[in-house]
Amino acid sequence: MTTQASHGTALITGASSGIGALYAKRLAARGHDLILVARSRQRLDRLAQCLHEKTGRRVEVLVADLGDRQGLALVEQQLRSRDDVSLLVNNAGIGATTALLDSDVDAMTRMIELNVTALTRLAYAAAPRFVAQGRGAIINIASIVGIAPEILNGVYGATKAFVLALSQSLHHELAGKGVRIQAVVPGAVATEFWTVAGTPVDALPSEIVMQADDLVDAALAGFDQGELFTIPSLPELADWQAYEAARQQLIPNLSRQSVAQRYRRA
Ligand code: NAP
Numbered sequence: 001m002t003t004q005a006s007h008g009t010a011l012i013t014g015a016s017s018g019i020g021a022l023y024a025k026r027l028a029a030r031g032h033d034l035i036l037v038a039r040s041r042q043r044l045d046r047l048a049q050c051l052h053e054k055t056g057r058r059v060e061v062l063v064a065d066l067g068d069r070q071g072l073a074l075v076e077q078q079l080r081s082r083d084d085v086s087l088l089v090n091n092a093g094i095g096a097t098t099a100l101l102d103s104d105v106d107a108m109t110r111m112i113e114l115n116v117t118a119l120t121r122l123a124y125a126a127a128p129r130f131v132a133q134g135r136g137a138i139i140n141i142a143s144i145v146g147i148a149p150e151i152l153n154g155v156y157g158a159t160k161a162f163v164l165a166l167s168q169s170l171h172h173e174l175a176g177k178g179v180r181i182q183a184v185v186p187g188a189v190a191t192e193f194w195t196v197a198g199t200p201v202d203a204l205p206s207e208i209v210m211q212a213d214d215l216v217d218a219a220l221a222g223f224d225q226g227e228l229f230t231i232p233s234l235p236e237l238a239d240w241q242a243y244e245a246a247r248q249q250l251i252p253n254l255s256r257q258s259v260a261q262r263y264r265r266a
Contacts, residue, residue, distance in 0.1 A: 006031060011062075012037065022215075028057045034058070037064055044061040088137070095193060097197045112155065112159055123166070130174075141163070141184050141186070146161040167183035180226075215232055
């Protein structure tokens, strides 16, 4: 038990398992009170009780289906109205391992609703109050397939490319207003994600699979270092910096009055 003052409340989506549950453990140990969001009440209740007993932090459970507008509205309402919430971990997400044209378009649409629409609406619910308070942070869980959509299902990759672009833009607009943004960019992580996506994690070569506690510890180390993008697997930071420098070099020439020479008629 602790008598330590709270470091503010963190709302974590997808906290019933995997990466989200690890964030709950680590953030409670760091002194945050918690609001845990997912659909599985039993799992959330168990985790909440265990974390409260271990750390003495206040841990609330909010059962909501974020793929459903009513469930999502419940969580948005908490983020808009609660002055104590200073950290949003936008983690809930699903993937697929099927090829694009073998995938059911309705399942792809549900994936977009969760990975893109819910994540965006929750950021919109949290950010204005964080700006008004001049403090707060949003951690968005992206994926390496946002950079390399060839690796897995293309719609999944596209949803995570959206998360990367939105995070970049939120950072651009909010960094000067006291609001921190971080996009976490995991490779394969040993969670139930893979079973839900259609391929058990055991089918992957073990050398490309990170344990969820290593991933979350690295992501929090990146957060503490003030990173906007944290890629826990990438050995050389310089490789990411070169990628970003190439992007920056393109920006001044991406919109011009004149057509590039190679597209002009001879
Ligand atoms: P996970 O263990 O399957 O966790 C997913 C979480 O999202 C669960 O808590 C699940 O809880 C929740 N969730 C799913 N659908 C939901 C819905 N409609 N409404 C509310 N909550 C919902 O997988 P994970 O690996 O920890 O995934 C977390 C995030 O990491 C995802 O955004 C995923 O894209 C990303 N990621 C994972 C990997 C990987 O290899 N595992 C790699 C890169 C990125 P309920 O079922 O109880 O609702």
